[in-house]
Amino acid sequence: MGSKITLKDLARILNVSISTVSKALNDNPEISIETRAKIKELAESYGYVPNNIAQSLKSKSTKTIGVIIPAILLEFFSKVLYGIEIEATKRGYKIIICLSNELQQKESESIDTFINGSVDGIILSVAEETQKTKNHTHFLKSEKYNLPMVMFDRVAKDISCDKVTVDDFEGAYEATQFLHELDSKNIIFINPISNISVGESREEGYVKAIEDLSLEPLVLKVEHYNQIEKELTKILNNQKVDAILAADEYSAILAINVARLNGYNVPDDISVIGFTNGLMAEHSIPSLTVVSQHAENIGRTSVEILLDRIQGKLPEQPVHKVVKTNIIERNSTKKR
Amino acid sequence: MGSKITLKDLARILNVSISTVSKALNDNPEISIETRAKIKELAESYGYVPNNIAQSLKSKSTKTIGVIIPAILLEFFSKVLYGIEIEATKRGYKIIICLSNELQQKESESIDTFINGSVDGIILSVAEETQKTKNHTHFLKSEKYNLPMVMFDRVAKDISCDKVTVDDFEGAYEATQFLHELDSKNIIFINPISNISVGESREEGYVKAIEDLSLEPLVLKVEHYNQIEKELTKILNNQKVDAILAADEYSAILAINVARLNGYNVPDDISVIGFTNGLMAEHSIPSLTVVSQHAENIGRTSVEILLDRIQGKLPEQPVHKVVKTNIIERNSTKKR
DNA sequence: GTGAAAGCGCTAACAT
DNA sequence: ATGTTAGCGCTTTCAC
Numbered sequence: 032m033g034s035k036i037t038l039k040d041l042a043r044i045l046n047v048s049i050s051t052v053s054k055a056l057n058d059n060p061e062i063s064i065e066t067r068a069k070i071k072e073l074a075e076s077y078g079y080v081p082n083n084i085a086q087s088l089k090s091k092s093t094k095t096i097g098v099i100i101p102a103i104l105l106e107f108f109s110k111v112l113y114g115i116e117i118e119a120t121k122r123g124y125k126i127i128i129c130l131s132n133e134l135q136q137k138e139s140e141s142i143d144t145f146i147n148g149s150v151d152g153i154i155l156s157v158a159e160e161t162q163k164t165k166n167h168t169h170f171l172k173s174e175k176y177n178l179p180m181v182m183f184d185r186v187a188k189d190i191s192c193d194k195v196t197v198d199d200f201e202g203a204y205e206a207t208q209f210l211h212e213l214d215s216k217n218i219i220f221i222n223p224i225s226n227i228s229v230g231e232s233r234e235e236g237y238v239k240a241i242e243d244l245s246l247e248p249l250v251l252k253v254e255h256y257n258q259i260e261k262e263l264t265k266i267l268n269n270q271k272v273d274a275i276l277a278a279d280e281y282s283a284i285l286a287i288n289v290a291r292l293n294g295y296n297v298p299d300d301i302s303v304i305g306f307t308n309g310l311m312a313e314h315s316i317p318s319l320t321v322v323s324q325h326a327e328n329i330g331r332t333s334v335e336i337l338l339d340r341i342q343g344k345l346p347e348q349p350v351h352k353v354v355k356t357n358i359i360e361r362n363s364t365k366k367r
Numbered sequence: 368m369g370s371k372i373t374l375k376d377l378a379r380i381l382n383v384s385i386s387t388v389s390k391a392l393n394d395n396p397e398i399s400i401e402t403r404a405k406i407k408e409l410a411e412s413y414g415y416v417p418n419n420i421a422q423s424l425k426s427k428s429t430k431t432i433g434v435i436i437p438a439i440l441l442e443f444f445s446k447v448l449y450g451i452e453i454e455a456t457k458r459g460y461k462i463i464i465c466l467s468n469e470l471q472q473k474e475s476e477s478i479d480t481f482i483n484g485s486v487d488g489i490i491l492s493v494a495e496e497t498q499k500t501k502n503h504t505h506f507l508k509s510e511k512y513n514l515p516m517v518m519f520d521r522v523a524k525d526i527s528c529d530k531v532t533v534d535d536f537e538g539a540y541e542a543t544q545f546l547h548e549l550d551s552k553n554i555i556f557i558n559p560i561s562n563i564s565v566g567e568s569r570e571e572g573y574v575k576a577i578e579d580l581s582l583e584p585l586v587l588k589v590e591h592y593n594q595i596e597k598e599l600t601k602i603l604n605n606q607k608v609d610a611i612l613a614a615d616e617y618s619a620i621l622a623i624n625v626a627r628l629n630g631y632n633v634p635d636d637i638s639v640i641g642f643t644n645g646l647m648a649e650h651s652i653p654s655l656t657v658v659s660q661h662a663e664n665i666g667r668t669s670v671e672i673l674l675d676r677i678q679g680k681l682p683e684q685p686v687h688k689v690v691k692t693n694i695i696e697r698n699s700t701k702k703r
Numbered sequence: 704g705t706g707a708a709a710g711c712g713c714t715a716a717c718a719t
Numbered sequence: 720a721t722g723t724t725a726g727c728g729c730t731t732t733c734a735c
Contacts, residue, residue: 035484035513037712048722053714063720078511083483084429085712088420088727095463103445103452104646113439116466125480127431127463130452144461147419148371148728175414177371256650281650288652292627310440311647314592314617316624373728384706389730399704421728424711484712 036077045073056081095125096337097150099141101133101158101185106280106309107326108156111183114330115154122338124151133159139169146172152179152337157187159227179340183333184324185228193340194351195333199229199306202322202356203236206276206304209358211244213302213365215274219249219266221286222278223256233278233306256281263289273301280307284315287363302364317362329354372413381409392417431461432673433486435477437469437494437521442616442645443662444492447519450666451490458674460487469495475505482508488515488673493523498564515676517669521564529672530687531665535565535642538658538692539572542612542640545694547580549638549701551610555585555602557622558614559592569614569642592617599625609637616643620651623699638700653698665690 038056042049047066055062055070056079062070073079087093096119100108112128119126127150129141138158145153153173161167162185170190173180183195203220210218220237224230234250241248251266253259259282266272267290275290277283283305287297295301297317305312308323332352339345374392378385383402391398391406392415398406409415423429432455436444448464455462463486465477474494481489489509497503498521506526509516519531539556546554556573560566570586577584587602589595595618602608603626611626613619619641623633631637633653641648644659668688675681 038714039712049713050715050723051721053712054721057714059715061720066720080483080512082424082712083485084420084424085484085727086714088418088424088711088729089713089715091727093420103439103449104442106440106442106646109439109445112464113466116439116464120465125463125465125485127461128448128452129456129461130449143416147416148421149419149461176416260652281646285650285652288624292652310617314621316596316621375728385729386707386731387705389728390705393730395731397704402704418728421711422730424713424727425729425731427711 036079037082038079041070041074041077041079045070093149093151094123095127095150096334097127097129097141097145097153099129099131099138099145099153099155101131101138101156103128103130107184107307107324110309110326111156111330111333114327114332115334116330117327118331118334122334124334124338131155131158131161135161135164135166135169142169142172146176146178150178152181152341154181154183154333154337156183157185161187162228163226179337181333181337181340183329191349193336193345193349195329195336196351196353197229197324197329197356198353199232199356200236200239202306202324203233203276203278204240205236205356206322206358207237207240208244210274210276210302210304210364211240211246213274213367215302216246217249217271218246218274218276219251219272220276220278221251221253221259221263221282223253223259223282224278225252230278237276253282256285259285260289264293267293267295275301275303277303277305280305280309280312280319280321283319283321283363284311287315287317287319298363298365304358304364308359312361315363320361320364321359322356323359324356325354372415373418374415377406377410377413377415381406429485429487430459431463431486432670433463433465433477433481433489435465435467435474435481435489435491437467437474437492439464439466443520443643443660446645446662447492447666447669450663450668451670452666453663454667454670458670460670460674467491467494467497471497471500471502471505478505478508482512482514486514488517488677490517490519490669490673492519493521495563497523515673517673517676519665519669527685529676529681529685531669531672532687532689533565533660533665533692534689535568535660535692536572536575538642538660539569539612539614540576541572541692542642542658542694543573543576544580546610546612546638546640546700547576547582549610549703551638552582553585553607554582554610554612555587555608556612556614557587557589557595557599557618559589559595559618560614561588566614573612589618592621595621596625600629603629603631611637611639613639613641616641616645616648616655616657619655619657619699620647623651623653623655634699634701640694640700644695648697651699656697656700657695658692659695660692661690 055067131138181193275286308321312319391403467474517529522530611622644657648655
């Protein structure tokens with residue numbers, strides 16, 4: 032009980048006007064100190080809380096950000112979400128989450144739930160299906176409805192909006208070089224995510240590095256993780272491999288396991304690097320050297336750009352920020 | 368551009384009243400079929416979308432649920448969140464997320480952001496700090512402001528509200544029995560989380576089952592995951608072990624690795640079961656048999672209860688639902 | 704069949 | 720220093 036006391040109620044109780052109460056509670060100097068005090072006290076005693084919906088309607092600002100992510104069970108996205116939440120809260124914004132579950136349909140619906148005034152801007156990462164179909168018409172609504180939008184990590188090239196990405200090409204390039212500096216000459220690239228853009232970029236970075244080093248590229252593409260044990264074992268038995276670069280974290284962990292089961296010592300015989308700095312990387316045996324994408328940082332940066340855009344602090348031209356990857360050295364690679 | 372066309376705008380364009388437009392768009396039979404068609408067409412062509420904030424103010428319903436979780440980087444909570452999102456979306460609700468980061472202060476602030484009318488109800492899991500201090504006064508606001516609240520997993524006993532929990536004791540008990548039915552006689556319990564309540568309950572369930580089966584309990588408590596390899600190897604070398612029950616997912620994965628590295632075949636020589644059905648469990652080699660807490664189910668159930676409560680479908684008395692755990696059989700346990 | 708008017712709860716320009 | 724009024728965008732009762 033006791034719920035939902037309004038300005039009107041307070042005004043009636045004190046026999047003053049609604050606007051007096053409103054001004055008093057907002058510390059408007061137009062109202063006398065005593066009246067302000069009296070009104071505040073009453074409001075306090077009744078546990079008055081201003082109705083946020085009414086304020087939003089009036090101010091045309093919801094102080095809310097809409098976030099659309101393809102999946103929350105991928106640790107990368109939880110981490111980005113973490114960064115988003117921290118930064119949004121810090122700047123006084125709430126976040127509404129929608130999951131596209133990698134489906135274009137759900138992604139489009141999510142955008143629809145956001146263009147009705149319930150958020151001040153959108154942060155999203157493109158669904159896998161959308162990346163395949165390349166049908167980006169639903170993203171145009173952002174512009175049509177004047178709703179600022181920031182895309183992170185998986186972005187749509189043909190959509191003009193602020194973007195935050197990771198330099199996957201560069202990350203893979205550097206990781207390959209890193210392995211080469213450890214005296215590895217036979218570096219294999221395992222790619223279970225070749226169907227999404229980041230997987231592609233990583234592969235390209237690897238291939239380029241291999242070429243620049245005048246080595247032989249060796250790419251193992253798989254559709255499912257469960258193929259890795261068999262396929263990799265086959266390769267290990269047929270050719271010399273002294274380093275593995277994996278396009279994501281699981282495949283790196285699996286690679287370590289497979290190598291060990293085949294009698295190789297990691298890192299003495301084979302060095303392993305994976306993409307994404309997750310929990311598994313930290314806890315595997317041996318712990319995994321990774322290319323960290325700084326997921327949390329991506330989240331924070333996306334919020335910064337979005338809010339700066341909303342607050343008109345950015346040039347008209349879309350901003351594209353590339354978050355640098357870096358290598359976190361652990362025990363799956365030889366020490367230099 | 369083109370943004371924010373309102374009923375008023377449409378009305379002016381067609382030279383009809385606002386209410387006519389509103390009724391037409393809502394298919395009110397008061398309005399003639401032709402007018403309805405004409406208005407709808409115009410609305411469509413202008414890309415009219417009703418303002419959700421205004422609708423909420425009018426209807427006093429936001430169709431939004433506030434969710435407060437202690438951490439998003441714990442996979443359990445991401446999974447619950449996943450379940451919450453799926454079910455909420457299914458029932459036409461949006462979700463706003465706040466993270467307490469295990470802090471009472473942030474938890475309390477999060478509740479404050481929800482009692483201002485921006486959500487129709489709250490779903491939360493109690494922050495670790497709050498569990499320690501046992502200061503639950505901030506939870507009373509839910510009742511004071513008539514805001515339905517559902518607590519899941521970590522609940523506050525002295526707060527009267529709907530609750531959804533997991534039976535960890537029972538889960539461990541059944542897992543132990545399960546291993547015994549596989550002819551295991553020397554079942555070890557690995558507990559890296561003995562300091563938190565769920566870790567305790569699981570250990571108690573294991574011990575009780577072992578007693579009921581007249582077996583010898585063998586508990587390995589560790590402070591950090593990195594102790595598991597060494598400690599478990601020592602045990603494996605000194606005594607017979609034919610089954611392992613691990614209090615969480617990661618320790619189970621490590622246990623499999625350690626067993627394999629010591630020359631044991633999993634599951635032929637040693638069966639392994641872990642708590643929590645996460646991604647690692649699915650992808651490890653061999654895949655891990657787990658006690659699933661049905662995190663997703665917990666999330667869905669919480670939403671169901673909350674919305675049923677909001678819609679007045681529940682008895683006045685708070686509801687407490689215990690979600691049963693169950694065993695998901697994979698390849699780390701012998702086939703029956 | 705259509706429109707006028709009130710009101711959701713709040714803010715703020717404009718009286719007094 | 721306080722009150723009146725209008726209005727955010729929408730729904731809905733009540734008149735015409």
